[in-house]
Each structure stands twice: as C-alpha cells, then as structure tokens.
Amino acid sequence: MSTRILxxxxxxxxxxxRHDRRTIALMLVVPIVLLTLLFxxxxxxxxxxxxxxxxxxxxxxxxLMFLITSIAMLRERTTGTLERLFTTPVGKLDxxxxxxxxxxxxxxxxxxxxxxxxxxxxxxxxxxxxxLVILIAVANAVLGVxxxxxxxxxxxxxxxxxxxxxxxxxxxxxxxxxxxxRGEMAGWLAGVSNAxxxxxxxxxxxxVGVSAEPxxxxxxxxxxVAGVVVVALALGATTLRRRTP
Amino acid sequence: xxxxxxxRELVIRRGGRExxxxxxxxxxxxxxxxxxxxxxxxxxxxxxxxxxVQVVRSGRVTVLGRPAGSPxxxxxxxxxxxSPSVYADLTVRENVRYFASLYGIASDDADQTIRDxxxxxxxxxxxxxxxxxxxxxxxxxxxxxxxxxxxxxxxxTVGQDPVLRDELWKRFRQLADDGATLLVSSHVxxxxxxxxxxxxxxxxxxxxxxxxxxxxxxxxxxDLDQAFLTLVRNRTEEGS
Numbered sequence: 001m002s003t004r005i006l007x008x009x010x011x012x013x014x015x016x017x018r019h020d021r022r023t024i025a026l027m028l029v030v031p032i033v034l035l036t037l038l039f040x041x042x043x044x045x046x047x048x049x050x051x052x053x054x055x056x057x058x059x060x061x062x063x064l065m066f067l068i069t070s071i072a073m074l075r076e077r078t079t080g081t082l083e084r085l086f087t088t089p090v091g092k093l094d095x096x097x098x099x100x101x102x103x104x105x106x107x108x109x110x111x112x113x114x115x116x117x118x119x120x121x122x123x124x125x126x127x128x129x130x131x132l133v134i135l136i137a138v139a140n141a142v143l144g145v146x147x148x149x150x151x152x153x154x155x156x157x158x159x160x161x162x163x164x165x166x167x168x169x170x171x172x173x174x175x176x177x178x179x180x181x182r183g184e185m186a187g188w189l190a191g192v193s194n195a196x197x198x199x200x201x202x203x204x205x206x207x208v209g210v211s212a213e214p215x216x217x218x219x220x221x222x223x224x225v226a227g228v229v230v231v232a233l234a235l236g237a238t239t240l241r242r243r244t245p
Numbered sequence: 246x247x248x249x250x251x252x253r254e255l256v257i258r259r260g261g262r263e264x265x266x267x268x269x270x271x272x273x274x275x276x277x278x279x280x281x282x283x284x285x286x287x288x289x290x291x292x293x294x295x296x297x298v299q300v301v302r303s304g305r306v307t308v309l310g311r312p313a314g315s316p317x318x319x320x321x322x323x324x325x326x327x328s329p330s331v332y333a334d335l336t337v338r339e340n341v342r343y344f345a346s347l348y349g350i351a352s353d354d355a356d357q358t359i360r361d362x363x364x365x366x367x368x369x370x371x372x373x374x375x376x377x378x379x380x381x382x383x384x385x386x387x388x389x390x391x392x393x394x395x396x397x398x399x400x401x402t403v404g405q406d407p408v409l410r411d412e413l414w415k416r417f418r419q420l421a422d423d424g425a426t427l428l429v430s431s432h433v434x435x436x437x438x439x440x441x442x443x444x445x446x447x448x449x450x451x452x453x454x455x456x457x458x459x460x461x462x463x464x465x466x467x468d469l470d471q472a473f474l475t476l477v478r479n480r481t482e483e484g485s
Contacts, residue, residue: 008346016334019371080330084387087296087324088347089316242314243300245259 001093009090009098013072017106023068027106031060031114039122046123050209053124055178057115057133058205061107061141062198063169069103069148070161077152086242095240096233100145107141108134128208132218136208139225140201146232153239172198177206197228249274249395249426250295255304257290264290265449267304272428272442277421279440279457280430281473287449288430289327292397295428296324309395320348323393327400327430329384333373337364337383340372344387358390361416363409378404385413389420396420396427402436414439434469445473452476 017024035053042049076082076095085095111134118124126133147168155161175185175193182193182203193199204221208214250272257265264287272278280288293299294306297314306313309321331340337359345355359368362382367375372383385401398417402410414436417427421441429440437443438457445453445460453460453476457469464472464479 004349005347008343012332012335012339012343015339016332019334019336079333080326080328081332083298084324084326084330085347086298087319087322088344088391089319090347243298245300 001091001097002089005090005094006097006101009094010102013098013102014105017102027064027110028113031056031110032117034060035114035118035122046125049122050125052178053118053122054126054133054205054209055176055202057111057118057137058140058201059173059176059178059198060114061111061137062144062201063165064110065103065107065141065144066148066151066169067162067165069099069145070152070155070164071158073099073149073152074155074158074161082240083244092237092240096149096236099149100142100233103145104138104142108138111137111141126209127212128214132208132214133205136201136204136222139222139229140198142229143197143201143225143232146229146236149236150232150239153236172196175199176202178202197225200224247274248272249309250428251305251307252291252295253305253307255291255294255306256302257294257299258302259290263449268446268449268451270444270451270454272426274426275421275424276441277417277427277429277439278442278444279437280428280444280446281432281434281437282446284432286446288446289399291446292324292399292428292430296322296397320391321394323388323391323396325385325388325396325398325401329381331372331380331384331387334371336369336371337375337386338368340383341386341390345390348391350391355390358386361389362386363412378406378409381405394425396425398427398429400430400432402431402433434473437469445476447477452480
C-alpha cells in the first residue's frame with residue numbers, strides 16, 4: 001500500500017462521482033424527502049418520529065453506499081479497468097481503502113445534510129450530540145461500502161448486483177430493532193439479529209437518542225461495526241485476484 | 246540476443262478448454278514483435294500471461310528476468326487491453342493523469358502523452374462521449390504514460406483511420422528506437438510488415454517465429470496473408 005497511490009485513487013473515485021451530477025443529487029435529496037415523509041407520517045407523535053428518524057439517519061447511508069459500491073466495483077471488473085490496474089503498482093488495499101475513504105466522505109456530506117434538516121427543520125430531538133449521530137452514520141456508510149465490495153465479487157452483472165441489496169440489507173433492516181424492539185424478539189430471531197452488524201449501529205444511535213453523554217455501550221457497538229468493516233474488507237481483498245482464469 | 250520475454254511450454258485453459266497448448270517463444274528486447282493470428286487463436290491469452298493476470302496451468306513466463314506477475318514488474322510494463330479499459334465517467338485528461346499518478350509521473354507528462362495519441366482537442370471530454378477510435382486511443386495513452394520498458398498492446402490500431410494508424414506505428418517505432426520492447430497483436434496482416442519480428446499463432450500453437458521477410462521467404466510469397474495460409478497448410482500436411 002502506498003499513500004500516494006491511495007490518495008490519487010481516492011481522488012479518482014471522487015472525480016467519477018462528481019461527474020455524475022444526478023447521483024449526487026439523488027444521494028442528497030432522497031434522504032431529505034424520506035425524512036420529510038416520516039415527519040408528516042408521525043406528525044402527531046413526536047416521540048415516534050424521534051425514534052424512527054434517528055434510526056433512518058443510520059440506515060440511509062448504509063443502503064446507499066452498499067448499492068453504489070457494489071455497482072462501482074462491478075464496473076471495475078467488467079470494463080477491464082481492474083485487470084489493468086493489477087498490471088500497475090496499485091495494491092489491493094489501495095483500491096479497497098480508496099473506495100472506503102471516497103464513499104465515506106460522500107456519506108459524511110450526505111449524513112450532515114440529512115441530519116441538519118432533521119434537527120433544525122423537522123425538530124428531531126436527541127439527548128446526545130449531532131456529531132455522534134453523524135459519526136455513526138458514516139460508520140454505517142463504510143459498513144455499506146465494505147459489504148458492497150464483498151458482494152460485488154459474487155455478481156456477474158449489474159442486474160445481479162442490485163439484487164444483493166434485498167438479500168443483505170433488508171433482513172438487517174427488519175431485525176435491527178426498528179420494527180420490533182430487539183428485546184421482544186423470539187430467542188432465535190434475537191440470535192439472528194445479534195449476528196447482524198446493522199443491529200449494533202442502530203443500538204448505538206438509540207444510545208445517542210437517550211443519553212446526553214456517549215455511553216460505553218455506544219462505543220462498544222461502534223467498535224463491533226468497525227470490526228465487521230475490517231473483516232468484510234479483508235474478505236473483499238481475497239476476492240480481488242490479480243490472476244483470473 | 247537480449248531476451249525481454251521468454252515463454253516456455255505454456256499451457257493455459259480458459260472456459261473449460263485448452264487455449265494454449267504448450268507454446269514456447271522468445272521476445273527480443275528493443276524491437277517490435279507482432280503477435281498475429283486469427284481471432285480466437287490465443288493472442289490475448291498469451292498477452293495476459295505475459296503481463297501476469299492470467300492463471301497459468303503449466304509452463305513458465307519470464308519477463309525482463311523475473312517471473313511474470315512479479316510486483317517489481319508492475320512499474321516496468323504497460324498493458325493495453327483489447328477492449329478499451331479506461332473510466333468512461335472521467336475525462337481523457339483525468340484518466341491519463343490518474344494512471345500517471347500511479348507511477349509518480351507528473352501531470353505535464355500525462356498531457357504530453359495525450360497529445361502524442363492525438364487527443365489534445367478531446368482532453369477535457371468525458372471518455373464515454375468519445376468515438377470508438379478515440380476511446381481506444383485514450384486507453385492507449387494510459388498504457389504509454391508510464392514510459393514502460395515492455396509494452397504489451399492488444400490490437401492497438403483497431404478502428405483507427407489509416408492516417409492515425411500510420412502515426413501510431415511511427416510512435417511505436419520511436420519507442421522501440423528509444424529502447425522499449427513492444428509486443429503488438431493484430432489480426433490485420435498488413436501491419437505485420439511494420440514489425441521487426443513476427444509470431445504467428447493459430448489455434449493455440451506458434452506456427453512461425455521469424456522476421457517478416459523470412460516468414461514470406463519460407464512460404465515463397467510476398468503477401469503475408471498468403472504466407473500465413475501456406476504455413477497453416479504445410480503444418481496440416483506435416484501433421485497428417
């Protein structure tokens with residue numbers, strides 16, 4: 001791995017994103033529209049809005065970055081740029097971290113815009129700080145990037161890649177505690193939920209919702225998410241082969 | 246004779262069938278070697294093995310004194326894939342500068358390479374909006390920009406108009422004169438006359454490895470297309 005190559009790869013990925021104005025617009029506008037929708041859905045129930053909107057601030061970047069990354073990585077494979085990069089001094093980690101950093105930055109912008117709207121216009125109220133919410137949202141985005149990189153290895157076409165989204169993301173969203181509190185789930189279901197990284201980032205967000213100061217549980221959850229990111233990136237690295245059949 | 250690439254008894258299987266059947270060849274340093282043969286003959290597979298991205302069943306490929314695919318070689322080879330492999334959602338300049346940056350090469354040199362392949366006017370254009378010929382020249386620029394010692398170019402002149410094709414070949418000649426080794430594949434026989442050495446490949450076997458003049462002399466004709474046919478026939482007769 002080299003800092004120079006990592007930096008220029010990160011810049012290259014951000015430039016690609018910058019040329020795609022429509023994607024940028026969707027990235028920024030979609031969470032705002034959905035949060036506004038939630039606001040009106042729960043107009044009479046402030047506490048429900050606080051609970052759901054907070055969780056959504058973590059889920060949006062996860063879904064979006066998962067999708068963007070799996071398609072972007074698949075493109076690298078199918079257009080031959082990946083094969084070409086592997087004949088150059090680029091290391092696998094330069095590429096993986098390049099994607100992680102570039103899309104992590106994009107997610108930070110997205111989370112900041114969405115959170116600013118939720119707090120100042122829609123009246124979202126949390127005991128903990130906005131900064132922590134954004135931190136967890138970015139961690140979630142990087143989780144999406146890492147899982148997207150991994151899943152792209154198992155898709156041959158963009159059509160297949162998109163369909164990994166329901167496989168990977170929806171079960172996590174169903175079981176993360178948004179619909180049914182995790183404590184009230186049947187034992188085996190809670191076990192499945194415990195095995196899913198999104199459950200921990202949602203729990204971390206809920207901690208920020210109720211405690212003014214960051215709690216130990218929140219840091220532990222964030223550490224678990226970070227651990228899953230490292231494992232997913234390491235597995236992703238093994239799916240990147242310089243030599244192919 | 247100084248050898249840049251040595252291929253020894255290379256066997257490669259792709260898609261469940263054997264594509265290269267134990268071929269051996271040497272590529273000399275500082276000259277242009279043409280790899281010629283019909284589509285599906287194994288040209289691309291052989292090139293992929295030389296640049297170290299192909300899974301090899303058996304045999305050995307040595308490039309500039311090291312096993313193909315060695316990390317040290319990544320700084321010294323340039324590879325142009327057959328279908329252009331550049332980022333369609335970046336401009337020509339952003340693409341070439343990115344590939345330049347991987348080798349620590351300055352942006353000015355990248356811009357010079359863009360001019361060399363005749364894309365100065367399109368430098369700020371997104372690659373996805375270029376014509377087919379311009380697209381592949383953008384890809385070529387990314388292979389040339391690092392001034393590699395060994396250039397492996399898979400059909401670099403396909404789809405280029407005759408004037409540009411002539412310019413590109415002059416450029417390849419210049420690079421060889423400056424000491425670079427070039428391996429250029431083509432299925433157009435008239436390009437073979439521009440090479441110093443020829444490797445004719447058919448159905449995964451090398452059927453000739455010589456200078457263009459010697460290949461023509463051996464086949465008793467002045468036309469390389471005809472020479473290729475004669476060589477294939479001679480071989481079939483030998484085999485039967």
